[in-house]
Each structure stands twice: as structure tokens, then as C-alpha cells.
Amino acid sequence: MILRNILRFFIxxxxxxxxxxxxxxxxxxxxxLYIYFILLLPYQxxxxxxxxxxFASGAVVDILAGVAGLFAxxxxxxxxxxxxxxRAAKINDLKNIRFRHFFFYTFWVCLTHSAAxxxxxxxxxxxxxxxxxxxxxSTILSTILIVFCNAVFAPKxxxxxx
Amino acid sequence: MRxxxxxxxxxxxxxxxxxxxxxxxxxxxxxxxxxxxxxxSVIMEINGGFFSMMKDTRxxxxxxxxxxxxxxxxxxxKEKLASSHFKTxxxxxxxxxxxxxxxxxxxIPATVISNSTDNRENYVLLxxxxxxxxxxxxxxxxxxxxxxxxxxxxxxxxTVISVLTENNRVSAKLSGHDYIGAVIWNGFRYDExxxxxxxxxxxxxxxxxxxxxxxxxxxxxxxxxGTVTEIMTDNVSDFHKLKIKxxxxxxxxxxxYIVKNIYAKELKELRK
Numbered sequence: 001m002i003l004r005n006i007l008r009f010f011i012x013x014x015x016x017x018x019x020x021x022x023x024x025x026x027x028x029x030x031x032x033l034y035i036y037f038i039l040l041l042p043y044q045x046x047x048x049x050x051x052x053x054x055f056a057s058g059a060v061v062d063i064l065a066g067v068a069g070l071f072a073x074x075x076x077x078x079x080x081x082x083x084x085x086x087r088a089a090k091i092n093d094l095k096n097i098r099f100r101h102f103f104f105y106t107f108w109v110c111l112t113h114s115a116a117x118x119x120x121x122x123x124x125x126x127x128x129x130x131x132x133x134x135x136x137x138s139t140i141l142s143t144i145l146i147v148f149c150n151a152v153f154a155p156k157x158x159x160x161x162x
Numbered sequence: 163m164r165x166x167x168x169x170x171x172x173x174x175x176x177x178x179x180x181x182x183x184x185x186x187x188x189x190x191x192x193x194x195x196x197x198x199x200x201x202x203s204v205i206m207e208i209n210g211g212f213f214s215m216m217k218d219t220r221x222x223x224x225x226x227x228x229x230x231x232x233x234x235x236x237x238x239x240k241e242k243l244a245s246s247h248f249k250t251x252x253x254x255x256x257x258x259x260x261x262x263x264x265x266x267x268x269x270i271p272a273t274v275i276s277n278s279t280d281n282r283e284n285y286v287l288l289x290x291x292x293x294x295x296x297x298x299x300x301x302x303x304x305x306x307x308x309x310x311x312x313x314x315x316x317x318x319x320x321t322v323i324s325v326l327t328e329n330n331r332v333s334a335k336l337s338g339h340d341y342i343g344a345v346i347w348n349g350f351r352y353d354e355x356x357x358x359x360x361x362x363x364x365x366x367x368x369x370x371x372x373x374x375x376x377x378x379x380x381x382x383x384x385x386x387x388g389t390v391t392e393i394m395t396d397n398v399s400d401f402h403k404l405k406i407k408x409x410x411x412x413x414x415x416x417x418x419y420i421v422k423n424i425y426a427k428e429l430k431e432l433r434k
Binding site: 017018021022024025028029030046047048050051052054055058062063064066068069070072073076077080083120121122127130 | 183185189190212279282352413
């Protein structure tokens, strides 16, 4: 279980740093896949560990992207969103989560994550429309990719019923 | 009171959250003003090691086009050699190649190992660092155009703030005129920028070449920047507003030159 998560951590960080951050999509779109690691951590993980692991995964992507703090900040926020969402939606098992729940779970975590990334990257409210466009587009793209990955690699985890 | 302590005990992760966020925020802020600290140096060495490994695999497939580009550049440079020129008796012409001219710039070759074009602040990572004589604030160019300014240097790598940085200004002029303007990147497309501050009485045509002015300490004069693709000047304005297309394709950066201005220190002293 622990080994699996560690392995997933390194694979996702590598894919993010070596592939997804390197390819350029039209309109400067971005895909953030590595937060899939935070999403899939076991339900029992205590909050302090979730936050620390979120920070650690962000820091690794930071190093691969050659920046300091940007991804660490956003990934910690993503982990925090995960904690809040699981409490608010009263989800009590990640293994047998409904598709609808998983979708919104992914969506909210992606949204806070990309909002943090692009607002910090711009660091001003000039061209805010453009920042907003980047946030929304990358949230949608990342959500779709993560839900897709989940359907391919872990189909048993999710009940198809809504 | 007990309710309060219980609350904090149960929600204690919020303190951790605030602490981690504050720490990352500090890193972001510090990143924009720090220079050459040990921390960054270490990160750059790890990052550089990783990407030079990736680059080695990738560059193998690009050898052909790289060779062609270098051969072309060699041909241009050969034209400039003394042996390619015949001596003339005209005093004005001969002075161009006179020893009175002193060397002002020297060039350090480097290879791009990672490069971004999609962000609002883009960075280029080069495989030359302190050990090759690279220093902060040196200009980086290719045979096709300008690339940026060196920001941080570690023993074996250097990061460059790309020309593709929102609101970044490069002092430039239209070739053939002496009026100085500025090229500004607006943050959207990797191949487009705006040129401003050229007085509107100058006639500009689509296709005019834009080059560096040489007024900055870093860039030598006459390095190509791009060509004018659209004239967006309105009738009331005193200055032209021109859309230009960069002459260098920033998605295909590979071999670059770091420009060392031999008199940089002296010039900087004067400008203080």
C-alpha cells in the first residue's frame, strides 16, 4: 500500500516534469496530472500527512520545473481542499466512491490548484480575464485527464452508477 | 475554554497548512529577489542534471538540423574573416577593419537544456555556468535573434530570463533608422510582440526589420529581434504601435551564445 503510493508519486512527478511540462498545447494550456497522487492517497491518511505529502509532491515538481515554491504552494492547497471536500461531501470511503463524487472531488481539487498556480504566476490582476481563462481551461483539461486515467488504471474503484 | 482547546486539538492541521503555505509563499517571494544563494544553486544543479540527461536523448534525433544550422552560421562568419576581404585604398573602408577597433564583446557558446514558452514568465536553462565564465546580467543570443538575460548562475548551469516575459522591454530600433524604441512582450503568443516609442512621423512598412539598439549594457547593437507584421498606430498618437514577429522561434532553441561585454563593469560604474 505504502510502496504503491510512493511508486505512484515518482511516476506522476516524472510524467509531470518530463512530459506534461515540456509539451506545448495551443493557447498556452497546461495540464496538471501530478495532483492525482494527492487524490488517490488512502482515506485513512491523517490530515498532517496529507498536507506534508502535498507539499513534498509540489516541491519535487518545483525542482523539475525550475521554480521555487509555486507548485509547493498549490499542491498544499490542493491537499487542503481534499480534506475540506471529503468532510463537506461526507465521503466515507475512497475505494468505493461514486463516479459523480469522484468527478466533483477531482474538479474542486484541480480548480483550487490551478487557481493558485496561475494567480501566483501572474502575480497581478492585469489581464485577469486571461488568467481566468487559463484557470478554467486547465482545470477542465486536468479533471478530464485524471478521470480518464482513473478509469483506465483503477476501474474497480469507482461505481459506474451516478 | 475546554471546547476551544478541543477545537484546536482536532483542527491542528490548519496550523500546519498555514505554515506550509507561508513557507512556499516565502520561497516564491524570495525567488524573485534572491541571487545566487546556495539553495538555488543546489536546485539548479539537480534540475540541470535531470534535463541534460533528457536533452542528450532528444538531441541525438536533432543532429542533422543542428549541423545544418551550424554550417550556415559558419558560412556567414567566414564571410566576415579578414581573408574574405580585399584591401582597398579608400581610407573610410579600410578603417572598418583597422586595429583601432577594439573588441568589446566575446561569446561563450552554450546549449539550451530546458526552455518554456507557455508561461507568463519564461526561463531558459543553459548548460554553461560559472566554470565557463558566465555571470549575471549577460545577454544571450542566437544567430537568429535575442533570447534573454542571465539571471542566476550555478557552477555548471545558468538560468536566463527569456525575452518572453510579460512586460519585459528590449531596447530596439528599426534597421535603417536611429530612433530608439522598445519591444515589449504582452504575454500571449510566443512568436509575437509589440514595438512602441518610435515617433509616428517615421514611415514604417510591413516587413521592416527590427534589431537591438545597443543602448543596453547587455545586448550588442544590430542583433535581429523580428520583423514588423502589423502597424496598429492610430492617427492621434505621437508614437507608433507596431506588432512584430520574432525572428527566432523560441520553441526551437538549441545552440545559443552568451555575450560577455568586456567593458560591462566600466559602463556600469559610469551609469551609477
